[in-house]
Structures are given as structure tokens and as C-alpha cells.
Amino acid sequence: xxxxxxxxxxxxxxxxxxxxxxxxxxxxxxxxxxxxxxxxxxxxxxxxxxxxxxxxxxxxxxxxxxxxxxxxxxxxxxxxxxxxxxxxxxxxxxxxxxxxxxxxxxxxxxxxxxxxxxxxxxxxxxxxxxxxxxxxxxxxxxxxxxxxxxxxxxxxxxxxxxxxxxxxxxxxxxxxxxxxxxxxxxxxxxxxxxxxxxxxxxxxxxxxxxxxxxxxxxxxxxx
Amino acid sequence: xxxxxxxxxxxxxxxxxxxxxxxxxxxxxxxxxxxxxxxxxxxxxxxxxxxxxxxxxxxxxxxxxxxxxxxxxxxxxxxxxxxxxxxxxxxxxxxxxxxxxxxxxxxxxxxxxxxxxxxxxxxxxxxxxxxxxxxxxxxxxxxxxxxxxxxxxxxxxxxxxxxxxxxxxxxxxxxxxxxxxxxxxxxxxxxxxxxxxxxxxxxxxxxxxxxxxxxxxxxxxxxxxxxxxxxxxxxxxxxxxxxxxxxxxxxxxxxxxxxxxxxxxxxxxxxxxxxxxxxxxxxxxxxxxxxxxxxxxxxxxxxxxxxxxxxxxxxxxxxxxxxxxxxxxxxxxxxxxxxxxxxxxxxxxxxxxxxxxxxxxxxxxxxxxxxxxxxxxxxxxxxxxxxxxxxxxxxxxxxxxxxxxxxxxxxxxxxxxxxxxxxxxxxxxxxxxxxxxxxxxxxxxxxxxxxxxxxxxxxxxxxxxx
Numbered sequence: 001x002x003x004x005x006x007x008x009x010x011x012x013x014x015x016x017x018x019x020x021x022x023x024x025x026x027x028x029x030x031x032x033x034x035x036x037x038x039x040x041x042x043x044x045x046x047x048x049x050x051x052x053x054x055x056x057x058x059x060x061x062x063x064x065x066x067x068x069x070x071x072x073x074x075x076x077x078x079x080x081x082x083x084x085x086x087x088x089x090x091x092x093x094x095x096x097x098x099x100x101x102x103x104x105x106x107x108x109x110x111x112x113x114x115x116x117x118x119x120x121x122x123x124x125x126x127x128x129x130x131x132x133x134x135x136x137x138x139x140x141x142x143x144x145x146x147x148x149x150x151x152x153x154x155x156x157x158x159x160x161x162x163x164x165x166x167x168x169x170x171x172x173x174x175x176x177x178x179x180x181x182x183x184x185x186x187x188x189x190x191x192x193x194x195x196x197x198x199x200x201x202x203x204x205x206x207x208x209x210x211x212x213x214x215x216x217x218x219x220x221x222x223x
Numbered sequence: 224x225x226x227x228x229x230x231x232x233x234x235x236x237x238x239x240x241x242x243x244x245x246x247x248x249x250x251x252x253x254x255x256x257x258x259x260x261x262x263x264x265x266x267x268x269x270x271x272x273x274x275x276x277x278x279x280x281x282x283x284x285x286x287x288x289x290x291x292x293x294x295x296x297x298x299x300x301x302x303x304x305x306x307x308x309x310x311x312x313x314x315x316x317x318x319x320x321x322x323x324x325x326x327x328x329x330x331x332x333x334x335x336x337x338x339x340x341x342x343x344x345x346x347x348x349x350x351x352x353x354x355x356x357x358x359x360x361x362x363x364x365x366x367x368x369x370x371x372x373x374x375x376x377x378x379x380x381x382x383x384x385x386x387x388x389x390x391x392x393x394x395x396x397x398x399x400x401x402x403x404x405x406x407x408x409x410x411x412x413x414x415x416x417x418x419x420x421x422x423x424x425x426x427x428x429x430x431x432x433x434x435x436x437x438x439x440x441x442x443x444x445x446x447x448x449x450x451x452x453x454x455x456x457x458x459x460x461x462x463x464x465x466x467x468x469x470x471x472x473x474x475x476x477x478x479x480x481x482x483x484x485x486x487x488x489x490x491x492x493x494x495x496x497x498x499x500x501x502x503x504x505x506x507x508x509x510x511x512x513x514x515x516x517x518x519x520x521x522x523x524x525x526x527x528x529x530x531x532x533x534x535x536x537x538x539x540x541x542x543x544x545x546x547x548x549x550x551x552x553x554x555x556x557x558x559x560x561x562x563x564x565x566x567x568x569x570x571x572x573x574x575x576x577x578x579x580x581x582x583x584x585x586x587x588x589x590x591x592x593x594x595x596x597x598x599x600x601x602x603x604x605x606x607x608x609x610x611x612x613x614x615x616x617x618x619x620x621x622x623x624x625x626x627x628x629x630x631x632x633x634x635x636x637x638x639x640x641x642x643x644x645x646x647x648x649x650x651x652x653x654x655x656x657x658x659x660x661x662x663x664x665x666x667x668x669x670x671x672x673x674x675x676x677x678x679x680x681x682x683x684x685x686x687x688x689x
Contacts, residue, residue, distance in 0.1 A: 009492055011518060015499040022507050078493035101495035105502045155282065 001046040001116060001159065002026045002177045006036040006062070007078065010055050014112050016049070019105050021140065022153030024159070026180045032056035035163045040066060044165075044176060045073050046119075047112045049097070052079040052086070058095055067094035074115035078103065084146045114135050127162050132201055143201065153178065154197045157190075161210065161220035164198050170217040195219055228427055232419065239415045243408040254400050256590075258393050259351075261393040263339050266353035269296075270386040274357040275303055282375035284315050284359060284382075295388070296320050302389030305342065310381045316473045321345055326385045328353045342387055349394065352387035374441070429454050433462060445473035486533055486643040489654055493526045532656040536640070539663030545586045552615045553578040555587075559594045560613075563602055572602060573610045580617040589664040595687055596657040597622045601683070604628075621684030629681055634674045637683070659684065 003025050007013040010031060017027040028043065031035035032055045040048070045106040052059035063075055074096040079086070087098045096115040099108050113136055116126055125137035133142045139150040139155055150158065161169060171190045178193070179185050194210060202208045207223030255612045276290035286307070295303030295319035304680040306326045314325065324345030327595055329352060330336060337355040344350035345498060448469060449462040500519050504511030553576075560567070560574060597620070601611055605624035612623040628644055636642045643655040661683070662672045670687035 009496060011522060012492065012496045012499055015496065015503050018510065019499065019503045019506070022503075080488045080495070082487070101491040101500045103495060105499060105506075117274070146491075 001112065001129045001156070002028075002044065003112065004028045004036065004039055004043070004048045006030045006033070006048065006054065006059070008049040009051075010034065016105075016108075020074050020109070021180075022152060023109060024154075024156040026156065026176075026178055026183070028180045031055075032060075033062045036062060039063070039075070039181070040071055044115045045179070046177070047074045047096075049076050049078050049108070049112070052077060052081055052090070052115045060089060063090070063095060064093045072119075074112075074119045076108070076111055076115060078108070093188070110137060116163070122163075127165065129162070129165060129220055130202075130207055133204065134158060136162065141201070143206075148200055150197070150200060154200065155191060157193050157197055158201070158220075162217060164220075164223050166219065167171060168216045169211045174218065227430075228423055231423060232416075236412075236416055237461055239412055243411055247404040247408045250404055251397070251401055255397055256290070258396060262351060262388070262390065263353065266339070266351065266386050266388060269305070269337050269388075270353050270384050273307070273384055273386065274355070274361075274419055278359070278360040279305065279360050279375060279379055282371055284379050286316050288535045291318065300346070300351075302344075302348070303385045303386075304350075304388070305384060307382055307384045309378060310383070310387060313439065314384065315379075326352065326387055328383070329385060330356065330383045339466075343392075344387060344389060346359060348391050350387045351390045351393075352385055354383060354385040356381050356383050358382070363503045376529075426598050429458050433458055437465070439471070445469050445476060461546045466563075482640055489529055489641065490526070493529070496522045497526075529654045532544070532654055532660055534598070535596075535657060536661045536663055539592075539660065539667050545667060546687065547584045547586055549582045550585050550587050550590055551582045551613070552580075552620075555590060556594055556598075556613060559598055562595075563598065565600060567611075570602070570605065571608045572605055575612045577613070578615045582611070583617045585668060589668055592664045593620065593661050596661045596681060596684070600657040600661075601681075604681075618688070619684055619686050621682055622679055622681040625679060626676065626681035627679050629676060629679075631676055634676060639674055658683065 003020055005013055005017050005020070005027060005098075007016065007029075008031055013029050013031065017029050020027045028045075028219065030038050032040055034051070034056060034180045036048075036054075037057075043114070050059050054062070059067075059079065063077075066073075066075075071164060075094065076097045076098050076099055078101065080101040082100050083149045089120045090098055096118070097111050099111055113125065117123075117136065123193060125135060127134045127136065128196055130145055132148075136159055141155070141158065156178050157174065160174055173187060178190070194212075198210050201210065209220055209223065211219050211221060213219055267488045270289055273286065273340055278285060278287075284307075284439060291297075295301030297320065299320050299322050301320055304321050304326055305316075305318045306314055306321070306322060306328075308314050308328060312331060317325070326345075327342065329338065329340055332543070333340075337353075339351060339353050340348050343354045359382060361376075370630040380586065386453050433449055433454070435561065436447070440447050448466045451459055451466065456461055476513035497519060500515060500522070504515060560576070598611075598613060601622040601624040604626060606627060609625040612621075614621045614623075633644065638658050638661075640659040641654075642659075658672075665672050665685040665687075668687065669687050673684050673686065675682045675684075
């Protein structure tokens, strides 16, 4: 997933971004509303983690402006404000979920996964393509009874394709989901990652689930 | 359970009953006395008339027959009787109404020459009798000569007359009067109680209203107020005062809730930071570097500083005993500045310390909280390379620093708990509690806090009355 974390506490923001990166997500960070606004206008995120108390424009104001301008990216509010009024207001303004501080990282990751799944209209977090079963919530992949061990980057690529099964994704689109603003991937980074993922997912002799559409990109579909 | 209404009704009912009974008795006995007096007067008039009608005629006693037949004396059943006796008790004359019966000789039985008494008449009816001693008239005083005449005079001297009349009519009148008085008293009591009930109910309606309103006040929600308009004068003051108290309580509870909420809020972010860092290290041990450990240490230090301020505030709020002792201001301020030395150097601040007067009596813990928080606050918000003026005297302690971002409108919030110019918590070293700790501590020491903004320079001072 490509995520944006908007949090004024640098310590929490950095830790959260690092944990999400290690989980295989591409993460951008913003310490205030203006920076967050700029990133949202120039990038396409799968989900946004938004703190409410930000310097300058507050979280409610930013969220309201995004929704008014047509930004439909799922937003999970992450805040120390526990009052029911705040939760109701946040959800009424267009937030998709609300996680109070302090929180468990796993719970936040699961909630992010859930809001993204809902956004894509997927009821189940598990997806079967050919003989491959992908559990997006547990971040696990099986082929038959066999567990397929993937790196965070490989899982991120598979997740990117799995969230749009049957849909061709260009290299640029995949790149946008795998790398954040500060990453500078080499030109064939996506192709290399696809090659590596194919080898692990479908060993020689088994039907391939990631297909190449020449001049267009890659697609995940049953053989 | 005691009820004022019930007590008042009971007391008024008792007072009314006592008044009516006493009034009724007085009226009854006054009427009785009047009737008896009139009856007795009639009896004595009759006796007087009979005595006047008696005479000695030719040495014999006789009575005017017309008078003897007068009123009810003439025949049995008419209710009036008389007997005239000589001084030896021999009956000389009796009313025809007596027939063969007689009336007692009260003069002999009582030893009194005259008097009234109750008696039973010959016909068995209740009666009242009057007796007196009298001298019959002499038909011709010129005849008072000779022994026979002197004997007759001696015999008919000091005659005694008893007159009695049927008193049952008077008794019937008294019974009727007693019944009327009792009926009027009972009716009066009922009417009084009915009127009183209405009056008391009307008078107590505002009390009931206030009582009902008070009972509807929810201890968890104090936004309800008593209606003052329309209440009687006696309750207005109480209701207004109660409303004022409720207002203060509500504000106090709201302040407490806000403080608790703010305190919890302030604690959540550093806790979230620590938890996130701990989880990161637990899941990806390679991430738990020395830098990460130091970062966690800083987060804990900030948490400690926040808890220390909350503790100072709680101590000031609890108003635990102020223990004054001699404190050297120059030394204690110097110690505080020494603790901030590294920060002062990092921000290149020029500190101008002016202390006048020697040691003074104050609570050293509260004093340290005031000095540390006031200097710490000024130092944190003073722009780099500016001057800090710290002034202390026995009646004032103030710190002045440049405050380019502060607006005059911000001054009223400066001592509010958790107030910061920006609501964001990006700078976690400042909880927004420092100046509220100063204010609470100064007030506990009997002083007051003031803030003034002059040409971009903020002066926060604590002033004590000397």
C-alpha cells in the first residue's frame, strides 16, 4: 500500500513510517496540514493516517477540505482525543476509521488494510488466483499447502496487483505504490521485482498468475 | 418523615379546635349564667310579690288571693310553687299548684335566711327554688295594743317563703344552645381547615415546585437551573443562590473534566510514541538501535517532566500545608539558572538577574516550582539571541522575555491549564502547564499572577502583599 502519515509528533511519525515501511508499504510523511495537502495533490495514496491536532490547519479542517475537493482516499484518524464528539465529528466529516492513541501497531495496520479493502469493494481479505492464496490482512501467501516466503517489497508488489485482480497496472502505477517520495528506484526496479516474485510464486512448471501485457504493464489473473 | 405542611396543618387544626371549644364553652356558660340570673330574678320577684301580698289582718295571717293565684301558682301543672312558713316551720300558706305536696324548708336545712338552690318539684320535674325571710304587713298599726296583738306579732314575725319554678324549659334552652354552639364550632372548624388547606396548598406550591426542580437535578449533569421568576420573595433569594452554587459547581466540574481529559490527552501521545517504538523494536529487533534507545529515553524524560508538572499542580490544588522557611532568592534563582545553563547557551540568551532584599519567608517547594516554571517558560519561548530579565524582590518575582508571536488577546489564556499558542503538540517539551503551576503556587502563597505585553516583550509577574 502507498500510505501517507500526517502526524505532528516527529518521533511517532518516524516510528510509524518505519514500521509501515518494514511491513512493505510505501510511506510518505507530513508534519503539518500544508505539507499533507501538497503530498495528497501530487500522489495517489491507498490510505491516509491523519492526526487531528496539527500546527496551522487542524486535522478536521484538512479532512473536510479534501472531501470537498473530491479526494476519496480512505482516511484513518489517529488522535489522542478520545471524546465521543470528536469521533462522531471525524466520521461525519468523511473519515473511514478512528484509532485512539496509544494504539497497537498491528491494530492500526489491520484497520488500514480494512479501510482499503472496503474502498476496493472487497469483503474478504483473502484472494485466490490460480493455485495461489493471498491473505492481505495476515500478509501471508500460500501455494497449495506450501507457505510462500516473500520479502516486504515482493509482498507489496503482490498486494498492489491483488487489490486490482484482472486489471492491468502500468510500471508507473506499480512504482507509485511501491516507493515513497524519497525513494529513487532504478529504471527496471519494477521488472526486477516482478521477476523475483514470479519465481517464488509460480516455480517452473506451474502456471503463471502474474502476466505481462506488452507495452501496458502487468496483471494478476488465473491462468 | 417530617412534613412542614402536615405540621402546620396539625398545629392550625389544634389551635382552631382549642379556640372553638374555649369560645363555645365561654359562650355556653355566659348564656347559662344569663339565663339563671334571669330565672333567679323572676323567682325573687315572685317571692317579693307574695311577701308584699301578705299581711296580718285581725291577728291572723292572710295573703291576697289574686296574688296567690298569680302566674303559675294557681293550679297544678303550671310549674310555679310557693310555701310560706312561720319561724317554727309551720306552713301558713301554700300555692294551690302544690295540692297536698310541699316544698322543703331550705332556711332550716341550710341555716341561711335567703338563697337559691336546685330542687325536685312535687311533680318530679327539675326545679329551682328561692327562699327568704320577710315580715308581713300589718293591716292597721294603730291596733298594736294588747297582749293578743303582741302574741300575733310575735308568731308571724320572721316568716319564711320558698318559691320554686320548673326549670326544665331553661335546661332545654341550654341544651339547644349547646347543640347550636357545637354545630357552629364543628362547621367553623371544617370551613377553617378547608380554607387553610387551600391557602397552605397555594402557599406551598412554590416550595413544591422548587423541591421538584431540585430533585430533578442530576448529580452527573448540573446544567439545570431553578426558575427564579414567579417564585415568592421568600424563595427567590434561596433559588438564586442555589442557581449560583450550581453554576459554580458545573463550572468547577467542567474544569475538572477538562483538566482530566487534557491531562489524559497529554499523556497519550508520549505513551503512543513509546509504545510504537517498543513494538517496532520487538518486531524488528535490528531497528532497536542506540539512537532509538536514546529517543525512547527522551520520550520518557518528557513524560516525567509532564508528570512532575501535574504533580506540582495537584499539590497546589490540594492546598497541602504551606511550610514557610527562610529562602535566599538569589541562591535559589541562581540554582535554577544553572540547571538551564545548557539551554541558555544553546539559545544564546542574555540573562539579566536583579535581586533586591535579603532572604524571605516562603515555602521552598512552591517557590522552586514558581521559579523553575516561570524561567523555564520564558526561556522556551524567547527567540534565540534575545535578553531575559529576571527580577526578584520580597514582594515580586517577574521574568520578562521577547514574545513576538504573542497577541494581547492571548494574555487572558496564558495561565489556563494546557493552553499553548498552537493547539498542536509538535513540541512535546512544553505541556502548557508551566504558568498554571506558577499561578496555583503563587495563589497558595497568598499572592497573585499578572501578565503584560509591552512592545512585544512579555512580563509575567507573581506579586505578594508584604
